[in-house]
Amino acid sequence: MQKNKTFFILSLGVMLGVFISIGGSVLAELNKPAAESESEALPFEELRTFTEIFGRIKRDYVEPVSDKKLLEDAVRGMLSGLDPHSAYLVPEEYQELKEGTTGQFGGLGIEVTMENGFIKVVSPIDDTPAQRAGLKTGDLIIRLDDKPVKGMSLVEAVKTMRGEPGSKIDLTVVREGEEAPLKFTLTRDVIKVKSVKSKLLEKGYGYVRISSFQSGTGESLLESLAQLKKENAGAMKGLVLDLRNNPGGVLNAAVEVSDAFLKSGLIVYTKGRIENSEMRFTAAGDDLLNGAPMVVLINAGSASASEIVAGALQDQKRAIIMGEKSFGKGSVQTILPTSSGAAVKLTTARYYTPSGRSIQAEGIEPDIALASVKLASLEKPEFVPVKEADLSHHLENGKKKGEKTETPKTPDEKAKAEESLEINDYPIFEALSLLKGLAIMKH
Structure with a gap:
């Protein structure tokens, strides 16, 4: 009994020492007044409960549990209870996260x-x-x-x-x-993941698809825009920027993408409790499209960094946002490495669009709402016209048996053969139609 009591007192002392250290660090970060006493800042009763439960698990649980596992699980519980995006990452998970941002x-x-x-x-x-x-x-x-x-x-x-x-x-x-x-x-x-893909929809009208925001996305976008302009003698009539089902990614990449289409002005800013969570990003370069009309496609799968881009271009009146309301992830996660090689992913701020809108749990409302539908070709009609070849005793055309004659394709057949994404994908079809109308009004 004395042994258990000694263990509990030692555990309590160790754990209180750990939490006093943590509490002191938090106090320093939040710049609490020096006069504030530790007894007011630290929840001693709750820490006493924690160490009591820690001791009971060590003593009474059906199987032995290591201190490392118990403490890691306690840290995981602390973070997961905050919001869905805060988490404790062991070294392997931290490495996987770093790999994910590189593509x-x-x-x-x-x-x-x-x-x-x-x-x-x-x-x-x-x-x-x-x-x-x-x-x-x-x-x-x-x-x-x-x-x-x-x-x-x-x-x-x-x-x-x-x-x-x-x-x-x-x-x-x-x-x-x-x-x-x-x-x-x-x-x-x-x-x-190749985060940027591009092609021409029609002469003068480009299409860029960004599937995620990685460290090299901004550079890839510049290369894609340069190629599209080259294919159109250096000028573009309009661009569709497709951010549907883009889950987000690196904040700097979202800023670079927005900057590519804005001459000046605010792109996004963040607000949090600690000083370094206050950030503002503004456009620094030229509009690479020289003011050519833009339509940005979003849907319920467009989140985080893609909402930053859509919000910036919408607030700056640079693009028309088309599609469905976006996901609504407007929080900033900071990765804080630990001395053990692990890391803490902690939500430290919220994103705000240039006009001051919080994206969090609200999302971006499109300027033009589109239902989630898809264009489809009409089914083959039940009535099939009768042709000469279907008539009994029809006259043969004189070619040898087995010989094939190449028949030129009609304009309709050529169009069908060249049918591609912009026809089968209803939102892109609508975006292209809108761009054409905007280009006509502009000129």
Whole structure:
């Protein structure tokens, strides 16, 4: 009994020492008055409860538990209780996070968050197993293989979804509008994200798709715009910037993308409690499109950095925002490495658009709302016209048996053969039509 009592007192002393150190650090960061006593700043009663529970687990739990695991779990609990985006990252998870911002990592290619204890799909990333399998924004993942997601932390769920390329995982998903859960089998792959893709929709009208914001996205955008301008004798009539299902990423990349289309003015600013969370970003360069009309496409999967770009271009009257209301992730996460090689991902500020709108839990409202629909060709009519070749005893054309005659394609057949994304994708089709109207009004 005396041994247990001694252990508890020692534990209490060690833990109080740790928390007094932490409390002192927090006080310094928040610039509390020096006169404020530690007894007022530190919750001694709660810390006493913590150390008591720590001691009981060490003594009474059915299996031995290491101090390291208990303390790591306590830190995870502290952070996960704050918001869905704050987390404790062990060294391996910290390394994976760094790899994700550079554009290459292993896994399924899916951006997720926590909602009511389940994993919610923010967006599948282009050209990845998740997108190819048909996962959609808003899907709730309730099982990973045979493991229920309920009770898992976001970090644990992400770690489970990652694995060796070529290995398979089953995702059980609840989707709005579906009566029963859906099951998807995905094959893990090395995810190499090319964040910027571009092409011409028509002569003078360009299309740029940004699937995520990585450290090299700004530079890739400049290269894409230069190529589009080169293909149009140095001038552009209009541009569609596609940010649909873009889960966000690096803040500086979002600033660089916005800056490419703005001559001056505020892009985004952040506000938090600590001094270095107050940041303002303004446009410094020239508009690379020289004022040519722009349409930005967003949807419910457009989050974080993509909302910064859409909000800046909307507030600065530089682009028309078209599509659906965006996701609404307007918080800033700061990565704070620890001496052990781990890191803390902590929410430290909120984003605000140039006009002072908070993106958090609100999102960006499009200027022109579009329903989530897709253009489709009319089905083949039941009545098929009768041709000469269908008539009994029709006259042959004189060519030898087996010989084929190449028939020139009609204009309609050529158009059908060249049919591509801008026709099959309704929002792009509408954006292109709007750009043409704006170009006519401008000239």
